[in-house]
Amino acid sequence: MSNLRSFLKTYQTGQIVDDFPDARQGELQRTVVRVGLFGLTGSGKSSFVNTVLRCLGGKDGIEELAMVQSSGAEGTVIVEEFAFGGEGTDKPGFFLLDTRGFDKLGDEAQNEMLAILNGDIRGGQFIDRGKPTETSMTGQDYKLSREVHVVLWFVKGSDPRLQSGTYQSHMAFLRMMLVKRAVRTLTIITHNDELQRRGCTDEQRRNIIDFAGEITGSDQDQTYFLTNYIDGKPFPSEQEHQVLDIVKTALTSAEYTIRMRQSKRNKQERDAKPH
Numbered sequence: 001m002s003n004l005r006s007f008l009k010t011y012q013t014g015q016i017v018d019d020f021p022d023a024r025q026g027e028l029q030r031t032v033v034r035v036g037l038f039g040l041t042g043s044g045k046s047s048f049v050n051t052v053l054r055c056l057g058g059k060d061g062i063e064e065l066a067m068v069q070s071s072g073a074e075g076t077v078i079v080e081e082f083a084f085g086g087e088g089t090d091k092p093g094f095f096l097l098d099t100r101g102f103d104k105l106g107d108e109a110q111n112e113m114l115a116i117l118n119g120d121i122r123g124g125q126f127i128d129r130g131k132p133t134e135t136s137m138t139g140q141d142y143k144l145s146r147e148v149h150v151v152l153w154f155v156k157g158s159d160p161r162l163q164s165g166t167y168q169s170h171m172a173f174l175r176m177m178l179v180k181r182a183v184r185t186l187t188i189i190t191h192n193d194e195l196q197r198r199g200c201t202d203e204q205r206r207n208i209i210d211f212a213g214e215i216t217g218s219d220q221d222q223t224y225f226l227t228n229y230i231d232g233k234p235f236p237s238e239q240e241h242q243v244l245d246i247v248k249t250a251l252t253s254a255e256y257t258i259r260m261r262q263s264k265r266n267k268q269e270r271d272a273k274p275h
């Protein structure tokens with residue numbers, strides 16, 4: 001466990017998957033893994049950033065916290081980047097991208113998520129939600145180092161609307177784009193402490209996994225239950241381990257995505273050359 005923690009504290013891109021046959025010279029050294037956190041408002045994205053900060057500490061000991069349930073100005077979206085890993089070097093190993101949640105899922109949400117995936121909405125940037133964001137629908141011509149390499153999709157496990165089918169909608173396009181980009185989605189079901197307190201049964205958990213999967217497209221083996229660290233509450237090492245495990249899994253998925261995208265890119269370049 002402390003092994004995993006120290007691995008993640010010093011992590012640099014490329015340390016999990018051993019072979020990147022199609023990487024350009026120095027490409028991995030320049031790339032910081034970008035982990036996109038998405039989900040409805042109140043699902044626990046910012047709390048997750050703070051939980052990882054508590055477990056790992058930020059790059060160079062930076063401990064600036066994410067704003068939990070922040071009330072950004074109306075119509076404005078902020079993506080915040082939090083740097084982790086790379087301890088003892090001048091480059092972080094990965095960013096967690098905390099995004100402003102949606103009240104509902106639909107076309108607007110999809111378009112905005114796609115722009116973040118493509119790297120067209122970056123950290124600290126203000127976006128007017130009144131206007132659609134310009135972004136590529138195909139994901140071609142984008143730079144691998146700008147993009148999001150893995151998605152963590154947050155779902156509040158104790159949200160009653162999950163069971164009522166309110167959310168079973170409309171994210172098919174985005175899911176297709178993720179598949180096309182070879183970006184994996186992990187589903188993070190938060191508020192596990194509340195589920196435990198209510199005596200949630202295994203069958204109820206399976207239902208929650210299914211409901212969440214309808215939104216995110218994840219199977220059971222890509223779905224994790226999580227209790228976020230809440231200021232002032234005890235945080236047992238078992239919960240900490242869950243958090244570190246999710247981070248490691250996310251970084252592993254991201255590295256496979258980077259490797260696959262490099263190979264695709266090189267193949268396209270070869271195919272485009274005149275014979």
Ligand SMILES: Nc1nc2c(ncn2[C@@H]2O[C@H](COP(=O)(O)OP(=O)(O)OP(=O)(O)O)[C@@H](O)[C@H]2O)c(=O)[nH]1
Pocket residue numbers: 039040041042043044045046047048067068069070099100101102154190191192193194226227228229230
């Ligand atoms: N009990 C419990 N509360 C949680 C957990 N995760 C988050 N919360 C609480 O849920 C509320 C919402 O959490 P946030 O982290 O602000 O949610 P968010 O996804 O960042 O929300 P937006 O920024 O509005 O999209 C806060 O009051 C958190 O303290 C959890 O695992 N258990």
Ligand SMILES: [Mg+2]
Pocket residue numbers: 045046047067068069070098099100101
């Ligand atoms: Mg937030």
